[in-house]
Structures are given as C-alpha cells and as structure tokens.
Amino acid sequence: MPKLLITRPLPQSVLEAAKASFDVTVRAETTPLSVAERTAALRDYDAVLPTLGDQFPADAFAGQPRARILANFGVGFNHIDAGAARAAGLEVTNTPGAVTDATADIAMTLMLMTCRRAGEGERMVRAGNWPGWHPTQLLGMHVSGKTLGVVGMGRIGKAIAKRAAAGFGMKVVFYNRSPVRDLPFEATQLEDLHAVMKAADVVVLAVPATPQTHHLIDTAALAAMSPDSYLVNIARGDVIDEQALVTALQEKRIAGAGLDVYEFEPKVPAALIALENVTLLPHLGTSAQEVREQMGLMAVDNLVAFFDGKPVPNPV
Known part of the structure; x- marks a missing residue:
C-alpha cells in the first residue's frame, strides 16, 4: 500500500x-x-x-x-x-464542492451578527451589564431589503447571494474579474471593485487568495464604502490589508466588520479585539x-x- x-x-x-x-x-x-x-x-x-x-x-x-x-x-x-x-x-x-454551503452560512451568520450587533449584546449579557430592554439599545441595521455587494461570484459567492436575495430580499451587486451570466437570482455585475464597495450596505468577500487578490481591500477600497456599511470576510485573511481595516473601523469610516479569517491567523490584532463593532470568529467556515x-x-x-x-x- x-x-x-x-x-x-x-x-x-x-x-x-x-x-x-x-x-x-x-x-x-x-x-x-x-x-x-x-x-x-x-x-x-x-x-x-x-x-x-x-x-x-x-x-x-x-x-x-x-x-x-x-x-x-x-x-x-x-x-x-x-x-x-x-x-x-x-x-x-x-476539495471544492463540499465547502460551499457551510461557508455561505457562516457569511450570513457574520452579516446578521455584525449588522444587528449580536456580538455586542451577547458580551453585555455575559458580563452582567444588561440593564434591561429599552427602545434605543444596540440599534443596528435591518438587513432585509438592503444592498449586498459580493466580491467574487464563484461557487461560494453565488451561494451567499442566493441566500441574501431569496431569504432577505436583498438587492445584489457584485464584482468579478470575468463576466457572470445566467444567475438564478437577480444581480447586477458592476464595472469595478470600488463601484461595488460604494453601492453596497454590506460587502462580502468571497475571492480566492492569489497574488492578484492580496490586499485587494486596501485603504482606497475601504474609503469607497459608506460610513453606514459593513464588511464581511469569509475568503482568506490577506485579501484585506488588516491595518487599513483597523484604521477604518477606529475612525468610523465604516460601521463594522465580520471576520472569520485573518491576515496572520491565528494572530488577531489587539486593536481588532478591542473594537466592539467587529464580530470575530475562529475560522469556522466549514466547521x-x-x-x-x-x-x-x-x-x-x-x-x-x-x-x-x-x-x-x-x-x-
């Protein structure tokens, strides 16, 4: 043998x-x-x-x-x-096919947790700091009907977009290096990355890690996002310039981020851990x-x- x-x-x-x-x-x-x-x-x-x-x-x-x-x-x-x-x-x-749905599910988990500030709420309860319900507590973004921007419309990107469109009535825009046609849901391919970053309420990264995608999300890409928008990464950590993301979050140039992967994992920057508007998962994509x-x-x-x-x- x-x-x-x-x-x-x-x-x-x-x-x-x-x-x-x-x-x-x-x-x-x-x-x-x-x-x-x-x-x-x-x-x-x-x-x-x-x-x-x-x-x-x-x-x-x-x-x-x-x-x-x-x-x-x-x-x-x-x-x-x-x-x-x-x-x-x-x-x-x-092993490509086996991971698609599980990874897409984690993307939706991160989107909901971050936009609805579920991580903050869970930490509040565990710390014994919850004062009880009141009308303006932890107000987040209602994702239904919002615009999802998908960066990388491959197997996983399509699975995420399908969930968002069918389950939450989200409008889908996306960036992909090559044309993508005949999608089973309504979606619009935009001309460049920054156009998607600008148009979306939530941006999800679903590109492979290659020399071409290293630090694809840099200071300029983050600057194209709205201060009310959110970034989710279930791709690979080095697709994002992590320090640029920390700066954007600290300066409130974007509303929050949901991360399952990190540029130098398992190391997670202390600055990210200190931020309340970030959901941090330990690479659970296929777990x-x-x-x-x-x-x-x-x-x-x-x-x-x-x-x-x-x-x-x-x-x-």
Whole structure:
C-alpha cells in the first residue's frame, strides 16, 4: 500500500476510508507542519494530505521528493505552490464542492451578527451589564431589503447571494474579474471593485487568495464604502490589508466588520479585539461535522483515483 501522511487529526470516517487503501500515519498535532516535518513528509511518504497552514513553498520541492501527490483538505490552496509542485512531479488536488454551503452560512451568520450587533449584546449579557430592554439599545441595521455587494461570484459567492436575495430580499451587486451570466437570482455585475464597495450596505468577500487578490481591500477600497456599511470576510485573511481595516473601523469610516479569517491567523490584532463593532470568529467556515467528513472523503477520493491511475476528480 502507498504510504500516506495525514497532517492533522480528521473525522474517524475519513481515517477509516483512507486506511482501506493506504498505509496511513496521522500526525497528532493540530498545528501546521514545521519545516522539518514538511521535509520528512515529502521524503518519507508517497502521498500527503495537508491542510490550511501547512506551507509548501517552491523550495520545499527541491531535490527529488518521494511524495507524488498533495491531496489538500480544503478548497483554498494558497499555502501550496502548485506550479512548483507539479514541476517536481507532484499532483495537487483540493476539495471544492463540499465547502460551499457551510461557508455561505457562516457569511450570513457574520452579516446578521455584525449588522444587528449580536456580538455586542451577547458580551453585555455575559458580563452582567444588561440593564434591561429599552427602545434605543444596540440599534443596528435591518438587513432585509438592503444592498449586498459580493466580491467574487464563484461557487461560494453565488451561494451567499442566493441566500441574501431569496431569504432577505436583498438587492445584489457584485464584482468579478470575468463576466457572470445566467444567475438564478437577480444581480447586477458592476464595472469595478470600488463601484461595488460604494453601492453596497454590506460587502462580502468571497475571492480566492492569489497574488492578484492580496490586499485587494486596501485603504482606497475601504474609503469607497459608506460610513453606514459593513464588511464581511469569509475568503482568506490577506485579501484585506488588516491595518487599513483597523484604521477604518477606529475612525468610523465604516460601521463594522465580520471576520472569520485573518491576515496572520491565528494572530488577531489587539486593536481588532478591542473594537466592539467587529464580530470575530475562529475560522469556522466549514466547521460542521458532516462538511468536514465530506471534505476528507473527497480528499481520499482524489488519492485513490491518483494511485489507481485515473484522472483525479479535483485537480487545482
């Protein structure tokens, strides 16, 4: 059997499926691979199932790695230099379909929590500071009928927009590098990013992390937003210039933000933590039992197909 390293503990059903076809080693730690561990993984195993934070830059593939495939657990693969991996003879796969609905749900969670100031209210109750109901307490924004701006109208962007349009009657505008047509809901593609930032009451980021999207949301993009608008990020942390966001929030140039990802996670700036108008989640996008099982089984399917000499279902 091919030797497979799984870099983090995964649901038992995934481990059982992997063990049916591979000689499996499961790394016990929940933290990313160290450089030494990464070197050993490529040297000692035929396949590696890595995930978020397990860095495989170009120089990781120097020499002649034994590993023949990196079956990434997750849709985002910005931690892997896929071009360098392929140049060294390794296949690279991911798990796109399984994450769509769960991530879209977290986007809606962040939108509602932030716009309706639910995080502030929850902290008030827990701290014993709730004085009781009164008419002007924690007044937030009613999202129904407002304008949602989606940045990146891929699978996840479409799922978010569908929920917002059908569930909350929101008008949808969006920015996408290429034209998007035949959507199953009413939406308007605007000419550039800043036009979407200006038009929307809530902006949701749903773009992949690439060199082109690094700090896509910078000081200028934030300046295009209304002081009454909100920003939600369920993409990758470095899509936002985090310091520019902190400044915009501190100076009340936008009303609030809901974040599931961070530029240097798991580090979250103390300035963000100190702000009441920000909802902070610990990267919960796909954190549901059945979703993580589907992701893992999809990664195993990619591995099985590869070693059976068949086309992998999800090459990146």
